[in-house]
Amino acid sequence: MSTLFVSHLSKRFDAFEALRDIDLTLQTGEFVALVGASGCGKSTLLRIIGGLETRSTGRLEVDGKPIAGPGHDRAMVFQDYSLYPWLTVAQNVRFCRGLKIYSKNQSSSEIDDSIRRSNLLIDLMGLTRVRDARPNQLSGGMRQRVAIARALMAQPDFLLMDEPFGALDTQTREVMHDLVLHVKATERSAFLFVTHDVEEAVYLADRVIVLAPNPGRVDSVWPIDLPARHQSLKMTPEFLHIKREITDRIRATSGMYSDLAALQALSGGA
Amino acid sequence: METVQENSITLPPATLPHLHNRTPLWTVRGRINKRLYQLIALASFLLLLGLWWGISASGVVDPLFLPGPGAVAQCFVSWLFDQDLLNDTGISLYRVFAGFGLSAVMAVPLGLYIGAYQPVRAFFEPLMEFSRYLPAVAFIPLVMLWAGIGEGSKISLIWIGTFFQMVLMISDNVSRVPLSQIEAARTLGATNTEVVHKVLLRSAMPAIFDTLRLTLGFAWTYLVVAEMVAANSGLGYAILQAQRFLQTERIFVGIIVIGVIGLVTDQTLRWVHRKLFPWAKQ
Ligand SMILES: Nc1ncnc2c1ncn2[C@@H]1O[C@H](COP(=O)(O)OP(=O)(O)O)[C@@H](O)[C@H]1O
Ligand SMILES: [Mg+2]
Numbered sequence A: 001m002s003t004l005f006v007s008h009l010s011k012r013f014d015a016f017e018a019l020r021d022i023d024l025t026l027q028t029g030e031f032v033a034l035v036g037a038s039g040c041g042k043s044t045l046l047r048i049i050g051g052l053e054t055r056s057t058g059r060l061e062v063d064g065k066p067i068a069g070p071g072h073d074r075a076m077v078f079q080d081y082s083l084y085p086w087l088t089v090a091q092n093v094r095f096c097r098g099l100k101i102y103s104k105n106q107s108s109s110e111i112d113d114s115i116r117r118s119n120l121l122i123d124l125m126g127l128t129r130v131r132d133a134r135p136n137q138l139s140g141g142m143r144q145r146v147a148i149a150r151a152l153m154a155q156p157d158f159l160l161m162d163e164p165f166g167a168l169d170t171q172t173r174e175v176m177h178d179l180v181l182h183v184k185a186t187e188r189s190a191f192l193f194v195t196h197d198v199e200e201a202v203y204l205a206d207r208v209i210v211l212a213p214n215p216g217r218v219d220s221v222w223p224i225d226l227p228a229r230h231q232s233l234k235m236t237p238e239f240l241h242i243k244r245e246i247t248d249r250i251r252a253t254s255g256m257y258s259d260l261a262a263l264q265a266l267s268g269g270a
Numbered sequence B: 001m002e003t004v005q006e007n008s009i010t011l012p013p014a015t016l017p018h019l020h021n022r023t024p025l026w027t028v029r030g031r032i033n034k035r036l037y038q039l040i041a042l043a044s045f046l047l048l049l050g051l052w053w054g055i056s057a058s059g060v061v062d063p064l065f066l067p068g069p070g071a072v073a074q075c076f077v078s079w080l081f082d083q084d085l086l087n088d089t090g091i092s093l094y095r096v097f098a099g100f101g102l103s104a105v106m107a108v109p110l111g112l113y114i115g116a117y118q119p120v121r122a123f124f125e126p127l128m129e130f131s132r133y134l135p136a137v138a139f140i141p142l143v144m145l146w147a148g149i150g151e152g153s154k155i156s157l158i159w160i161g162t163f164f165q166m167v168l169m170i171s172d173n174v175s176r177v178p179l180s181q182i183e184a185a186r187t188l189g190a191t192n193t194e195v196v197h198k199v200l201l202r203s204a205m206p207a208i209f210d211t212l213r214l215t216l217g218f219a220w221t222y223l224v225v226a227e228m229v230a231a232n233s234g235l236g237y238a239i240l241q242a243q244r245f246l247q248t249e250r251i252f253v254g255i256i257v258i259g260v261i262g263l264v265t266d267q268t269l270r271w272v273h274r275k276l277f278p279w280a281k282q
Helices: A042-050 A089-093 A108-124 A140-153 A170-186 A198-204 A231-235 A237-254 A260-266 B002-010 B034-058 B069-081 B085-116 B118-132 B136-147 B151-175 B179-187 B192-229 B235-244 B248-276
Strands: A003-013 A016-027 A031-036 A057-062 A074-077 A158-162 A190-194 A207-212 A217-223
Touching: A003 A042, A016 A042, A016 A190, A016 A217, A031 A042, A031 A198, A031 A237, A042 A074, A042 A158, A042 A190, A074 A140, A074 B179, A089 A108, A089 A140, A108 A140, A108 A170, A140 A158, A140 A170, A140 B179, A170 A190, A170 A198, A190 A198, A198 A207, A198 A231, A198 A237, A207 A237, A217 A237, A231 A237, B034 B069, B069 B085, B069 B248, B085 B118, B085 B151, B085 B192, B085 B235, B085 B248, B118 B151, B136 B151, B136 B192, B151 B192, B179 B192, B192 B235, B192 B248, B235 B248
Parallel strands: A031 A190, A031 A207, A074 A158, A158 A190
Antiparallel strands: A003 A016, A003 A057, A207 A217
16 A cells, blocks of 8 residues: 655746645545646646656655655656657566666566566557567557556556547547556556546546646545446436536636637627 | 539549559659669669760760770779779778777767766767867878878778767767657666666667768768878779879779769668668658
8 A cells, every 4th residue: 555645745947836735645546637727737747746857845755755756666658658669569568677676686486477467467458469569560549558558567556647548539548448447446556647638537537636727736626426437427417517517617727718709809790 | 613623522532543543753752662763763873874975975075084984994894803903992991990980989888978968968069069170181180190191090080080970960869869768767767877778779779870871971081081191002092093193084983983882881781770670760
């Protein structure tokens, strides 16, 4: 059981205040989605937690220990997959096992375990058929499966995902959503999932956090209390209702709207 | 007008053969098939040869200035069999690969670390940028002073001419490795050293290989310069000697031999590139 603890965290890029006073707790088994208007600091927060960006002030701890940089306890999945094109699918998945941090004092039974695990992950992700292919031979959805398997291979306590399905088409996304839910059911990890797609957030998460922009801050937290996930759930009134409410909330925080009257005035009052 | 537009909109794509079967030769960034490409390339060489033959056969130009292809071919044969063309070529090849190899062995690690670590970049990059603009040819007197006219001077000149370019180009190749590849490795627990060796070097390898292929061309240029001023063997030396004795066809042979060696190595390296890095698009 691991706990990620974020408290009074803020981030400045020189004069620009990107995040202000963020509080967040995430525990093993939980799935939290971060949503918000574009530019509100979702990626920045995720990167700080991943150790890829420094924080300006505030506390950031895993099980009471401050985070000082990236670590394999917090694996990340990026929107652009960032696979290694020179490695095959199986080699990409096993990439972390070639690193010192895993290979030192490894007994042969642990090596067997890791090979078994990588095969299981390749299987779970539906990659068996393409295990010897290279990433550039795969579609976007398949590439992202490889990236997720590669991250899970590190057995992270926290899986941080930054709009992982943002570049995929709707059908592929739906398949990936169910895949992520399978992963959640089988892996001992906590999930922090950044997206701008509210439907995706509500479908996947136990808790949705809405960030408001300028400066980025927590606007509201929405516990999602829905029955077992199934694609048809997306059509139910409860689902649509909470999706609508969160969407309206994001709209309100972003202060964006389209003013028909003003546009008509501009085009000569047609 | 109206009906024509109607027609062109409702036509199913299958009935527009020009969209399907004919290769769009003149589309920007269009594709053509390999055979056609080779045919056009061959045509350009044949055209050049024909032009050359035409001009020299017409007698407009004194053969002392422009010998015909026949005379040049004859000279090639006699140089090859009666004199020591192979020897001259061999010594030149040796110098090019020694100078170029020395540059590469030093430039690859240095470029890698400049591309990886900002302090290394701050220390070396401005220095390299400065050195790159020092005219390599102007170093000839110095190089001869320091290294005499032995092999060292030719190799040093090639090194001066290629090393600084190579370092800057390789550090640029390494800087172009996508940040996300680096960050993915770091979040999987890779150390800095592991990022440099397992990600930066591997990811930039095809680009570095291309840089080496390009700089090999520079090496030939500096070789010829060095052999013209500070040698008593090699193709560059032979070309200069031929000029002294007004053997224009020998100058032509020398130049063409260097050109052909360049073309053959370049094509070979491209082929090796495709075999080594099938995942990299060129
Ligand atoms: N390295 C950086 N330097 C300066 N500003 C940055 C940097 N990274 C992000 N920002 C700014 O911080 C804000 C939040 O960015 P980001 O976290 O990417 O937003 P989101 O992921 O929610 O779209 C944006 O206004 C962005 O321009
Ligand atoms: Mg973002």
